[in-house]
Amino acid sequence: MESSLLVLIPLLLCFVVKAAAATASPLSTSGRWIVDAGSGERVKLACVNWPSHLEPMVAEGMSKLPLDEISKAIGAMGFNCVRLTWPTFLATNDSLANITVRKSFDRLGLNFTDVSLIERHNPALVDLSLIEAYQAVVSNLGDNNVMVILDNHISKPGWCCSRTDGNGFFGDTYFDPNVWVEGLNYMATLFGSHKNVIGMSLRNELRGPRQNVEDWFKYMAMGAEAVHAANNDVLVILSGLSFDNDLGFLSTRQLNVSFSSKSKLVFEVHWYSFSNSEAWGNGNPNDVCGRISGSVTNNAGFLLDRQFPLFLSEFGIDQRGVNERDNRYFSCAMAYAADKDLDWSLWTLQGSYYLREGVVEMEETYGLLSLNWTTVRNQTQLQRVQSIQQPFRGPGLSEVPPYKIIFHPLTGHCVTLDSSRRLALAVGPCSERWNFSDDQTLSLTTGSTPSCITAVGVGMPVALAECDDVMSSKWALLSSSHMHVSTKVAGGNATVCLDVGGDDRSVITNPCRCLGGDASCDPEGQWFKLVTSTRLIIS
Template identity: 45%
Template sequence: MLGKTMQIILVILLFWFAKLSDSWPLSTRSGWIIDKSSGHRFKLRCVNWAAHLQPMIAEGLNKKPSKDIASHIVSNGFNCVRLTWATHMFTRYSNLTVAQSLDRLALKEVMAGVAKNNGVLLNSTLVDAYEMVIDDLGFHNVAVVLDNHISEPKWCCSNDDGNGFFGDENFDPNEWLQGLAIVANRFKDKPMVVAMSMRNELRGPKQNQNDWYRYIQEGATTIHGKNPHVLVIVSGLNYGTDLSFIKERPLELKLKNKLVYEAHWYSFDEQPPEKWLEQPYQVCANETQRFINQAGFLVQGENPVPLFLSEFGVDERGVNGADNLFLGCLLALVAEMDLDWALWALQGSYYLRDGLIGPEETYGLLDANWDHIRNPKIIEGLQLVQQILRDKKSHVKKYYIMYHPQSGHCIRVDKKEMYASDCRTWSRWSYKGAGTPIRLMGTSWCLKAVGDGLPVILSIDCKSEQSRWEFASSSKFQIAARDEHGIHLCLEWNPIPTNSSNILTKKCLCSEDESQCHENPQSQWFKLISSNSKQWKVPEVNEKRSSTS
């Protein structure tokens, strides 16, 4: 009976993996990651799942079965996990079991939780347990990016942690290459493993460009030689924020359309928190330009290369004002550039971090018990960037999506009413630049400002000053027109006090002198996002009832 059951299981698995093989492996073309078999774009919309800390076990397996965690990932709109690993797990601890790892760290309660929720893993080696997590993700059709996060298993990162750059105390380049070879070879027959990231956040006093070129080339060649099917992901310097130096000296790799670059972006990278609160427009404009100069340039120009924003995140309790402003700024750029991305992080807690047992991860998507989404507004805010907004194989004419980054909502029209809604669908708009109308495509309607505090209307009067729109702030977030008295009014949506989805025009906040502004301007942050996606909603309008008002 058991033998027959195993045969059935094997048949199911073979069918499943054959199905995956139809979609994967992935490749690159013209700045995008694509499904190699169809040529259609495959957008990585990932969440980071840590497995690189001292226990060397994917976090949360004491809280929930691995398969349930994988299912939860999919149900929240993610198609990918960036699964971290430590070099030493494969080069020094490959025979250590899960039980032995937890026992040596005196994590008795964690062991009991793993026994309850993932009992089969306890007597498995750490490497086998890691593979089982990958299999559970693959079973749920989740792509996996294997990220070499650190060498010595521990929390990352600091300048003096001995793991920052080639030649540091715990970062032996030869052992690192050995680890890459082991991992690339071990998982070469796993179709769900679509990419390998060579190293997380290179940093510290030893970092230099010459060694970067030398070892990145060796690492990429090592991975590609062992598994030519996976994408090879390359990070830069300064905690993974800076790739600007390759403008002058491109990386010479022969990877047959497998090269992807990665970058990280957090609110604290360059600016102290108070700056976000004091000058949100200017800081957002500066940070956006910095990101473009140091990484975003890769997807622009004549020879674009895919860029994976492999880490960004915020305090998901919603209590950090700087993070809240930063997230709106970041999501606007991610949507504008239609980047592949990975949110930090999935885990709501850790087994052991910096000597503390069971600490909470406030940047975690899940709560500390791994039961619920910590902040549903974060998931809601990701809806637009979870979509493929631009695809070279699409035959749809370019249009704009009107996007409200603070909420993650898109502006839709139905029966001549403009309102904010989720970004599962949206209305299409056309816009030809400063001082021109914003038109609802497929109709004769355009936006018109009629007064401070009043809803913006749709009108066929598209030649008046009230229908001529421009961006009014340094970060190009506020969209403004003049009312009949010549006063600038900005689009605004603030659902909290009124519980209304209506879009208003109100006096522009903070656009002239931020130093004298004490209001949160994000209710007026709007972006026009270029798209050729088919995911729009056809508006229901009655042209016969149009007016010039």
């Protein structure tokens, strides 16, 4: 008897507040925030990518599990949104879009195993046309209160992306701008009645030797106008250049569209370790994190200050935990996403592909799900991502005055009171409100008398004590990453930093690691990010 994916998702999820589900109203923007157009309250997009753009043009996994089970699992893992990819030819080439799922697999030589398994798990899909099957996925996600962003990932179905695949930029072999606009118009119209379709991403990862800023402004405006004219409810999401790493050209020039750009436009950015692979592999992690975080801000993050939402529509990690570059980068990216309180979409859901780059049943090591789709590949990594699914602040969420959480990106936990030891601290739920004051103390904001985090000694647990004017209660942020929370131990000159003890729970102080220069050491255990929140915490 096969196990259900749903029963393998820990019961812990039953006790956490889920990210906002699909709303009755369309979404809009208010300054840098995505909001419910009816109430004006922030809706944070906590999405996962689900590919449907490869050669079969069917959402991955239909040969593994029933569609409804996958949709329910997405919601049960805390995601409120799916970035569902599609190739332009699905919308513009009738000879492809109108063939059945069965025939699509037949023409690729996948007719025996995959088709029989799709018949077993999803009998209602196998003889639908490809576009009908895509609609069925969107509808089922809606039935399970999951929002959808339709992402035009590529033109010709296949794996994305290379600089020379003919799909990279306007005018490339398979990227006729007029056909692309036709496809956007078709999909915006087709899904106009699907209320869970809340946004359309105009194009994934523009790139290649033809890319240039002038054509970006020309054609992205055309695409945005086409989508908005066909369906003025959806968010219009625009990617940048250089594999969606660069929106810096918007620092000096705005996109001109006829509709209100301040109510529907969202910009997206991608961030992976392999964009800076050599740096993450050979540089000091603090220096690299500080430098690349600054680059992300210069190339895209500045748009938040310009009052546009920024959607981190792809970021991810090798879920096996064996890629040192990924491990270093991901803690840095998690800290950035938490600090900026970004909307985001994790790459990726699928544990495998029907067919990728000529390989049948290729495993996706970045996938949340295992190769056979029946288990979560890495529960620890899932729990890390779940820590940023909830909004920290935004319109309608100013429930209390601003405070800090002390976020530990390596674990997805926060510094909290240790229920088993009086006046001690541990990493756990983000349930404490801290104040980082001008006098450099870190104090609890609850209670009549402030209690400050105080260092006791090297290798020893920190304590909560009265906020006296002593050196060991004064904290500073060190290193280029600004994530080493440091102080001087009373009675000595040793600089120590917050750390997690050998029990993986207690908060202690240790000599600060890897502050600069050394590329071989690992500072992640000492990385803590002070994140601003205005949410009311109910214990």
